[in-house]
Amino acid sequence: MEVVLSSQADNTLIRDNTWLVMNARGFETEEQAREFGHALRVAADVSSVATRYGLDSGVDAPTTGVSEGLRGAVKRSGGIALRDNIHGIDIFMDSPNTRFPLRNARGNVFANPSLFLEGIDSVFPFVDRLSSRVKYIVLLLN
Secondary structure (H helix, E strand, C coil): CCEEEECCCCCCCHHHCCCCEEEECCCCCHHHHHHHHHHHHHHHHHHHHHHCCCCCCCCCEEEECCCHHHHHHHHHHHCCEECCEEECCCCCCCCCCEECCCCCCCCCCCCCCHHHHHHHHHHHHHHHHCCHHHHHHHHHHC
């Protein structure tokens, strides 16, 4: 499965964004997507601890969103599907009409991300072997 690292906001550099966004597409079922997303999160968490970068990978809860009334009005008027901005894993149908509300914040990271990204690749095949206890320890270390 290919995972694409991208900016949260269109036409901006990854380093100029607050959130690290990883996109994976092409799953046959929601369950497959969710399992992959959770395994990817564990791999990123472990890599983050190993590289001492620190990572807040979220708890799958919205950080920003819009009311159902506004969501419906935007859908009816322009066919745009507004989604809550989820801090963590978000599973949804891939569509060019999907949009996320953004809020502005700024942080700077001056570390080379290659060790972190390589760590994800090397850890990912083994995340299903990690116990829940190890996963919680990694979460606390981050």
